[in-house]
Amino acid sequence: MRWRIVRSWALAPIVAGLILAGSALAQVPAPPVDPAVSASVEQARTALRTVALGSHHGGLSDTDLRAALAEISPIEARLNDALGTLTPRLADTDARLAQLGPAPGAALPPETAETAAVRRGLVRTRQALDAEVKLARLLAVEAEQTSKTLIEQLHQNFAARLWSRSRSILDPGLWRDSLAAAPSDLSRLAAVIGEEARRLAEAARRPGGPILLGLALILGLAILGPARLLLNRLGYRRAAASVPGTRLRRSALALWLVVVAAGTPLAAGALSRALALAAGAVTPDFDEIGRLLILVIGFAGLLEGLGRAMLSPGRPSWRLAPIPDAVVARLAAYPGLIGLTAGLATLVAGVNTAVGASLATSVASDCVSVLLELGVVGATLLALGRARNARATASGAHDALLQGESRLPWVLAALAAWLALGAAIVAIACGYLALATFLMRETIWIGAVLAILFLALRLADDLFPTLLSPRNPVGRAVRGVIWLSDGALEQLAVLLSGLTRLALLVLGWTAILAPFGATGDDIVARIASTKVMLKLGQVSISPGAILGGIGLFLVGLAATRAVRGWLEARYLPKTSLDVGLRTSVAAAVSYLGVVLALLLAFAYLGLTVSQIALFASALSVGIGFGLQSIIGNFVSGLILLAERPIKVGDWIAIGELEGDVRAINIRATEIEMMDRSRLIVPNSDLVSKTVRNVTHTGALGRVRIVLRVDSNADPTEVRTLLMARLTGHPDVVAEPAAAVYLTDARDGGLEFTAFVYVESPRLAYRVRSELLFQIVPDLKAHGVALANSNAVVNVGLPDRPMEPAANLE
Numbered sequence: 001m002r003w004r005i006v007r008s009w010a011l012a013p014i015v016a017g018l019i020l021a022g023s024a025l026a027q028v029p030a031p032p033v034d035p036a037v038s039a040s041v042e043q044a045r046t047a048l049r050t051v052a053l054g055s056h057h058g059g060l061s062d063t064d065l066r067a068a069l070a071e072i073s074p075i076e077a078r079l080n081d082a083l084g085t086l087t088p089r090l091a092d093t094d095a096r097l098a099q100l101g102p103a104p105g106a107a108l109p110p111e112t113a114e115t116a117a118v119r120r121g122l123v124r125t126r127q128a129l130d131a132e133v134k135l136a137r138l139l140a141v142e143a144e145q146t147s148k149t150l151i152e153q154l155h156q157n158f159a160a161r162l163w164s165r166s167r168s169i170l171d172p173g174l175w176r177d178s179l180a181a182a183p184s185d186l187s188r189l190a191a192v193i194g195e196e197a198r199r200l201a202e203a204a205r206r207p208g209g210p211i212l213l214g215l216a217l218i219l220g221l222a223i224l225g226p227a228r229l230l231l232n233r234l235g236y237r238r239a240a241a242s243v244p245g246t247r248l249r250r251s252a253l254a255l256w257l258v259v260v261a262a263g264t265p266l267a268a269g270a271l272s273r274a275l276a277l278a279a280g281a282v283t284p285d286f287d288e289i290g291r292l293l294i295l296v297i298g299f300a301g302l303l304e305g306l307g308r309a310m311l312s313p314g315r316p317s318w319r320l321a322p323i324p325d326a327v328v329a330r331l332a333a334y335p336g337l338i339g340l341t342a343g344l345a346t347l348v349a350g351v352n353t354a355v356g357a358s359l360a361t362s363v364a365s366d367c368v369s370v371l372l373e374l375g376v377v378g379a380t381l382l383a384l385g386r387a388r389n390a391r392a393t394a395s396g397a398h399d400a401l402l403q404g405e406s407r408l409p410w411v412l413a414a415l416a417a418w419l420a421l422g423a424a425i426v427a428i429a430c431g432y433l434a435l436a437t438f439l440m441r442e443t444i445w446i447g448a449v450l451a452i453l454f455l456a457l458r459l460a461d462d463l464f465p466t467l468l469s470p471r472n473p474v475g476r477a478v479r480g481v482i483w484l485s486d487g488a489l490e491q492l493a494v495l496l497s498g499l500t501r502l503a504l505l506v507l508g509w510t511a512i513l514a515p516f517g518a519t520g521d522d523i524v525a526r527i528a529s530t531k532v533m534l535k536l537g538q539v540s541i542s543p544g545a546i547l548g549g550i551g552l553f554l555v556g557l558a559a560t561r562a563v564r565g566w567l568e569a570r571y572l573p574k575t576s577l578d579v580g581l582r583t584s585v586a587a588a589v590s591y592l593g594v595v596l597a598l599l600l601a602f603a604y605l606g607l608t609v610s611q612i613a614l615f616a617s618a619l620s621v622g623i624g625f626g627l628q629s630i631i632g633n634f635v636s637g638l639i640l641l642a643e644r645p646i647k648v649g650d651w652i653a654i655g656e657l658e659g660d661v662r663a664i665n666i667r668a669t670e671i672e673m674m675d676r677s678r679l680i681v682p683n684s685d686l687v688s689k690t691v692r693n694v695t696h697t698g699a700l701g702r703v704r705i706v707l708r709v710d711s712n713a714d715p716t717e718v719r720t721l722l723m724a725r726l727t728g729h730p731d732v733v734a735e736p737a738a739a740v741y742l743t744d745a746r747d748g749g750l751e752f753t754a755f756v757y758v759e760s761p762r763l764a765y766r767v768r769s770e771l772l773f774q775i776v777p778d779l780k781a782h783g784v785a786l787a788n789s790n791a792v793v794n795v796g797l798p799d800r801p802m803e804p805a806a807n808l809e
Contacts, residue, residue, distance in 0.1 A: 037082050041136050044078045047071065048139055052146045065154050072147050079140045086136065090129040097122050161434050167360075168431040169367040177360035188355040196286040203281035216275035223268035231260045236318075248462040250318055254309035254455050261305020262298055269294030285354050292350040299346075300339035303444075306451040307335025320458060327387040334380040341376045342444045345369030345437075366433055370424065373440040378421055381414060413450070417443055446512050453508040460500040461570075468493035490574045498566060549601040556597025564589050583648040587641055587664060636683035640664055646686060646693055651761060653692040654681065694761045700733065701761035703768045707775070708749040710785040715742055715750060718784060722754050725774050731767050732756045749787030 051068050054060075060068075100119055104111055111119075167174045203209040239253040273290055276282050282290065312319040313332040348369055352362045420443045427436040468475040470486045479489055564586050572582040641664065646652055650661045652671065659671040659679055669686055671679040709718055719740045726738040736757050744751035758767050779786065 034085065037085050038132065040078050041082050041132060041139070044075045044082070044143075045135070045139055048075050048143055048146065051075070052142065060153060061157075065150050065157070069147060069150050072143055072150075076140065076143050079136050079143065082136050083133065083140070086129055086133045090126065090133055093122055093126045093129060097126065162438055163432070164434050165431045166363050166433045169371075169428050169433075171431075174360060174364055174367075178358075178364035181358035181360050185355070185357045185361045188357065189351070192283070192285050192289075192355050196283050199283050199286075200281045203276075203279045206280065209279045209281070212275045212279035213281060216272040216279075219275070220268040220272035223264050223271070228260060228264040231264070232257060235260065236315075239318075248459075248466040250320055251455065251459040251462045253318060254312075254320055255459055257309045258302065258305040258452070258455065261308065262302035265297040265301045266294060269297060288354050289347075289351055292347060296343035296347045299448075300336070300343040303339030303342075303448055304336040306448065306455070307332065309455060310451060311335075320455075330383050330387050331380075334376070334383060337376050338373075338380060338444055338447075341369075341372050342441065345373060345441075363433060366437060367428060370428055370433070370436050370440055373444070374421060374424060377417070377440065377443060381417055381421075385414070417447075449508055449511045453504060456504050457501055460497050460504060464493040464497040464500070465490070468496075487574065491571070494571045494574050498571065501566075546605070549604045552604050553597050553601040556593065556600055560590055560593025560597065563593065583664070591638070632684045636687040637664060637667070637669075639687055640669070640683060646691065649695075651694040653694060654685070654689065658694075699761060700736075701758040701764035701767075703732075703756045703758060703764050703771065705754040705768060705771060705775070706743075707752045707754075707779075708787040709752065709779065710787050711745070711748050711750055713750060713784045715752075717782065718750070718752060718779070721778050721782060721784075722752065722775060725771055725778065726754060726756045729756070729767060729771060729774075731758050731763055733759060747787075 051071050054064075054068060097119070100115065100122070103119065110116075200213075204213060235253055235256040239249040239256075269290075273282070273287075273294065276290075277287070310320055311323065311328045311332055313328050316325060316328075319328070345366075348365050349362070351357075352365060357365075420439045424436040424439040427433070427439065466472060468478060468489050470476060470479065470489060475489055478492075479486075567589060568582070568586050572585060575582070640646060646661055646664075646669075648661050648664060651658065652661060654671075657671075657673070657679060659673040661669060662672045662678070663670040664683070668680045668682050671681055673679055705722075707718075707722075719742075722740045723738060726732060726740070732738060738754070738756040740752060740754045742750060743753045756767070756771075758764055776786075
């Protein structure tokens with residue numbers, strides 16, 4: 001018994017130590033880094049190293065470079081996930097260490113063993129987490145740099161292809177060499193076709209082979225022929241029945257025609273190819289040609305469908321644009337011809353690659369393809385120009401082929417197309433075949449993208465107003481769910497269509513730049529590359545940067561003008577704002593757009609805000625006095641737009657001049673006088689001088705009529721006659737009420753003054769005239785005569801001799 005007690009006392013310190021150690025270990029956090037997170041970072045590191053090593057090898061194709069770029073995105077996502085897990089844990093560990101405070105110094109008493117153990121554990125955790133976070137961030141930076149390297153290589157590959165020089169189309173040796181190589185190239189093509197024929201014959205002898213091949217032929221022809229016609233007729237029938245009376249049916253039908261025209265060849269080709277592959281009837285070389293043929297036919301169908309959707313030959317009621325039938329007849333065949341020519345050029349180039357044609361044959365065939373594209377696109381532009389001129393001559397219009405739309409976009413598009421054609425001709429003559437091919441393919445591609453964008457924008461403009469109309473079930477459901485008024489529902493529809501238009505424009509711009517490769521700056525960089533630099537303080541600006549800044553500023557102005565036009569034409573009319581406030585909002589948007597365009601242009605030039613301010617201050621020393629009045633008018637214009645003492649549509653008077661405010665511009669305000677002339681008043685005069693706003697805050701117009709009648713008339717009867725006419729006029733308001741006063745009785749007449757109010761001062765003159773035309777006959781009919789305003793007084797004096805004047809002094 002005594003031994004047991006002694007043993008218990010001996011074990012007590014050990015047990016206490018184990019308890020304290022267990023308590024300290026319980027305060028130590030879990031493993032510093034989650035093994036799964038560490039494994040994810042390590043996997044990202046390994047994958048990134050592989051991609052980085054591959055990117056440093058020269059001569060990579062665009063396909064390899066794009067594949068490497070595609071591998072970087074998952075790596076970056078994995079690193080972002082790891083940082084999202086590690087960063088909060090690191091912040092939490094720092095917070096816990098901050099709660100413990102700094103470790104005691106040598107002169108202070110030591111902290112407890114439990115606290116010291118917790119501190120050591122937290123420090124180890126922080127070190128591990130910090131190392132892992134730094135590694136993840138370093139890998140993220142490396143991934144970004146690798147991505148930039150790959151994009152730069154794509155850029156270099158594109159530039160090398162674009163500016164590589166081959167043989168000129170004017171070189172006679174090119175055609176001699178191509179003719180000499182024609183037999184061997186034709187034999188290669190015959191070999192590919194022969195191999196495909198043998199493979200097809202073998203597949204036909206296999207069990208089930210004839211059935212699969214027959215299905216491929218029958219289904220392909222059925223989809224291209226009867227199915228396509230049936231789908232088109234179904235689209236016309238459905239559009240006429242489902243959405244009657246709205247513009248949506250035309251835009252939806254146009255989009256349906258494009259989808260059918262492009263989708264049926266792709267579906268027929270894909271289905272036939274799949275059945276032929278299942279039957280084992282396609283060789284690898286012929287399969288490559290077949291895939292290219294499917295894409296080519298699909299693109300040709302797309303262009304043909306776009307032409308049919310936009311021009312609608314033979315069906316003018318479904319035509320999106322108001323184009324006459326004569327113009328449509330001239331243009332109807334060209335979209336399909338352009339698609340066929342572009343598809344044939346792509347197919348010929350693909351066949352040359354598949355059969356391994358000689359260099360001379362490839363160059364010669366590409367030259368012929370470019371010439372065909374040049375001819376078709378040039379003929380299209382000529383036909384379009386002739387049709388536009390004929391339309392302008394026939395209708396007397398001088399604006400645009402499309403009525404109601406600006407002529408400038410069409411002029412710029414035609415000018416750009418002609419410039420591209422001219423550059424392609426020069427390039428092919430100088431031996432830059434790749435550049436000429438690129439210019440023609442990009443011209444056709446941009447035309448197709450713009451046509452698709454036009455249809456999509458029309459659909460966006462028609463879809464939301466139709467769906468969110470109070471008469472539509474969708475609109476009624478939305479109005480019932482979120483308690484919107486009819487006006488607010490219309491505003492929502494316009495806003496949604498505007499946002500959709502913005503998204504479509506971004507997608508269209510991206511699609512236009514897609515054929516350029518990684519970026520669209522190759523041609524501009526090549527042309528603008530120069531060592532001539534302009535020093536502006538500490539900033540060096542090249543002529544290319546100046547041209548880019550000017551171009552960016554012009555683009556900003558065009559975007560501002562488009563936004564203002566959309567606001568004025570579509571959104572602001574749907575609001576409850578008056579005309580003046582709508583004009584003020586539109587003008588403010590213009591000012592903001594101009595400022596943003598300037599800032600973007602300066603940013604493109606590399607100028608910071610401080611440098612802009614320094615440059616502006618330097619200019620202000622020399623031309624400050626000359627710009628003083630202009631700046632004063634500009635600021636006054638901003639005050640007029642902000643305070644709105646006058647607004648567009650107001651009737652104002654400046655001294656003896658009166659007129660209607662038609663526009664409040666940056667420098668001056670335009671006032672239309674009564675004779676339709678325009679008075680240009682500086683904005684500073686409207687702010688600093690006395691201006692009478694006749695129609696401000698919806699002022700009523702007052703009509704004052706003064707009549708003098710014979711003194712024999714009954715005043716009560718006259719008042720009754722006047723009140724009957726005053727209150728019976730449709731333009732006279734009930735409040736304030738009409739009033740008739742007897743204001744004078746002298747010189748043989750009674751003077752009555754009548755007052756009535758109309759809704760606008762602009763109506764006062766007309767209403768006064770109409771009332772007088774009614775009152776004067778009424779007075780005569782009731783025997784009330786008007787008195788002469790200048791009374792004649794006859795004074796009777798007796799006749800007496802004139803006496804001489806005396807004592808006149």
